[in-house]
Amino acid sequence: AQSVTQPDIHITVSEGASLELRCNYSYGATPYLFWYVQSPGQGLQLLLKYFSGDTLVQGIKGFEAEFKRSQSSFNLRKPSVHWSDAAEYFCAVGAGTGFQKLVFGTGTRLLVSP
Amino acid sequence: DAGVIQSPRHEVTEMGQEVTLRCKPISGHNSLFWYRQTMMRGLELLIYFNNNVPIDDSGMPEDRFSAKMPNASFSTLKIQPSEPRDSAVYFCASSPVERGSSGYTFGSGTRLTVV
Numbered sequence: 020a021q022s023v024t025q026p027d028i029h030i031t032v033s034e035g036a037s038l039e040l041r042c043n044y045s046y047g048a049t050p051y052l053f054w055y056v057q058s059p060g061q062g063l064q065l066l067l068k069y070f071s072g073d074t075l076v077q078g079i080k081g082f083e084a085e086f087k088r089s090q091s092s093f094n095l096r097k098p099s100v101h102w103s104d105a106a107e108y109f110c111a112v113g114a115g116t117g118f119q120k121l122v123f124g125t126g127t128r129l130l131v132s133p
Numbered sequence: 134d135a136g137v138i139q140s141p142r143h144e145v146t147e148m149g150q151e152v153t154l155r156c157k158p159i160s161g162h163n164s165l166f167w168y169r170q171t172m173m174r175g176l177e178l179l180i181y182f183n184n185n186v187p188i189d190d191s192g193m194p195e196d197r198f199s200a201k202m203p204n205a206s207f208s209t210l211k212i213q214p215s216e217p218r219d220s221a222v223y224f225c226a227s228s229p230v231e232r233g234s235s236g237y238t239f240g241s242g243t244r245l246t247v248v
Contacts, residue, residue, distance in 0.1 A: 062224060064239075111234075115189065117233045118233045118235075119183075119233040120166075123175055123177075125175045
């Protein structure tokens with residue numbers, strides 16, 4: 020069965036510094052991969068997604084992610100973090116018939132220090 | 134479009150009471166999903182519907198939980214009787230069935246507290 024691991028529960032980054040959030044997936048074929056962001060008390064917003072093609076995917080708010088099949092990873096990056104980026108970030112993989120279901124990782128909480 | 138609409142936003146109820154959560158999907162989206170978010174278990178799929186038909190309810194925790202989709206524009210998730218361990222944020226999402234997980238739009242969630 021598909022699964023997702025986010026090894027970092029919390030990450031603190033200084034404002035203006037670069038960010039990388041780690042995500043590893045378990046799936047035999049080419050997965051459908053997603054990154055979502057959740058601000059406190061809010062719903063889930065899609066940042067970006069990967070299905071096939073170019074392994075470097077651009078998303079909203081200046082985020083990007085790189086699919087690396089050899090490492091079963093889909094890490095999220097941002098070159099310069101803003102205080103408004105403080106939130107919880109979830110990596111997810113499409114699963115089940117027609118990849119209709121989303122299987123989420125446990126999330127990484129990003130704290131941004133001044 | 135107004136997006137996926139969930140009501141209520143917050144619900145506080147006493148143990149043993151019946152709780153009904155509501156969801157209105159985006160017009161034209163024929164798949165609907167109910168997820169639950171807790172500190173202990175994270176985000177987990179409870180049930181999903183295609184064209185108003187339940188497809189996979191393997192995530193429904195126990196018989197106290199039930200979900201219906203009587204028409205394309207409305208779904209309910211009912212807990213009867215409610216227990217404190219049901220306290221969580223419940224999210225509804227909808228998608229065009231042909232897009233699967235790539236077409237999700239999530240609602241803002243219902244925060245349920247059972248005391």
